[in-house]
Amino acid sequence: MRDINKIDLRLIDTTILLVFLETMRQRQATAVAREMGLTQPAVSHALKRLRNLYGDPLFLRRAHGLEPTALAHELEPKVRRIVRLLSETLEGSEEFDPGSAATDLRIGAFDFELTGVIPELVAQLRKVSPNINVHAFPLQNRDALEALVQGQIDLALGYFDFPLNSDASFASEDLHSEHYVLAGRRDHPIFARSLTLETVAKARHLLISPYGPNRNLVDHALHLQGLKRNIQTVVPSLFAALSIIENSDLVVTLPSRIAANNAERFAIAHRPLPIEGGTFRIHAVRHIRDATNPLHIWLLEKLRSVVADQTAVATKNN
The missing domain is CATH 3.40.190.10 (Periplasmic binding protein-like II)
Structure with a gap:
């Protein structure tokens, strides 16, 4: 059998593969044409294309019909596997089973x-x-x-x-x-009175950022009032931040859920920020x-x- 190159692959379509498989089963061109709803010349043309591609007669004419060559027998399971895979792509994905998925x-x-x-x-x-x-x-x-x-x-x-x-x-x-809140240790003096943007700006802030100083919605709101956060400490992770603020005068802006979920674990308190549209x-x-x-x-x-x-x-x- 000669080597098959990319040009040869472009000449293969599902029709000739199906004709091949049906011929292996029927061993009669007329029976293949009848079963597949094709004309007999169409079946003969498909078989000719296959013979040219593989450089082998594939089916020999005998008195009783068409006899597959050794190569045809070798190709049959491979072609059947290709057709089955194509069929599976058209059927769609199998139903997902989370219990058995790995x-x-x-x-x-x-x-x-x-x-x-x-x-x-x-x-x-x-x-x-x-x-x-x-x-x-x-x-x-x-x-x-x-x-x-x-x-x-x-x-x-x-x-x-x-x-x-x-x-x-x-x-x-x-x-x-989500929206931001201001968090600090439970007895932090900043929570003794109502929060204002001026109070927030003057506080000593801790920032959580793995990449250094950055800006968020709080900074934008302060900037509109000509203010900015007084950032004195930057840490890369939440738990490092919470460990610091529960034992210091630093405060931190956090999503409300994060502050609420960690209030007991780290002995912190939190209050809404005086920001309109801060979600x-x-x-x-x-x-x-x-x-x-x-x-x-x-x-x-x-x-x-x-x-x-x-x-x-x-x-x-x-």
């Missing part, structure tokens, strides 16, 4: 989601999908989206400071709204190539469930 889920998120959402998600997955492993990475904003593009993560979770709908490469789902949205983002992936669709359902439960608890506590 895979890794890679999630990129900022520290707030890593400590607020991921622990509960992992707990939920362990109950119903013990063989699905979660790998979380400290990624946010454009770094997270770039990791999605490169296939390094399956899902990006968090706040994105630019319109997600401006890029058709991503499928985004709005999970919940922001938390999104779950996937690459568009995974928009119909059954695993990812199921993961989003679990995320929605986790967020809904957390929202119910937060509403009750408020």
Whole structure:
């Protein structure tokens, strides 16, 4: 058998493969034509194309019909496997079974989601999908989206400071709204009176950022009044920040859920910031190539469930 090159591959279509398989079964060109709803010349033409491609007669004419050559017998299971795979692509994905699925889920998120959402998600997955492993990475904003593009993560979770709908490469789902609060140790004097923007600006702030100083909605609100935060300490992670503020005069701006969930553990208090329209949205983002992936669709359902439960608890506590 001669080598098959890329030009030869372009000449192969499903019709000639099906004709080949049907000829192996029927051993009669007229029977193949009748079974497939083709004309006999069409069947003969398909067989001719196959003979030219493989450089082999494939079927020898005998008194009783067509006799497959040794190569035809060798090709039959391979061609049957190709046709079966093609058929499976048309049938769509199999129904996803979380109980038997075994895979890794890679999630990129900022520290707030890593400590607020991921622990509960992992707990939920362990109950119903013990063989699905979660790998979380400290990624946010454009770094997270770039990791999605490169296939390094399956899902990006968090706040994105630019319109997600401006890029058709991503499928985004709005999970919940959030707003910032000011947090500090429980007996911090800043909580003895009503908060004003001037009070917030004068306070000694700690900033949580793995990449150094940056700006958020609080900074924007202060800037509109000609004010800015007095940032004196920068740490890369939430728990480091909470450990510091519960034993110092520093304060920190946190999403309200994060502050509420950690108030008892770290002996901190928090108050709403005097900012109008200071809410922001938390999104779950996937690459568009995974928009119909059954695993990812199921993961989003679990995320929605986790967020809904957390929202119910937060509403009750408020």
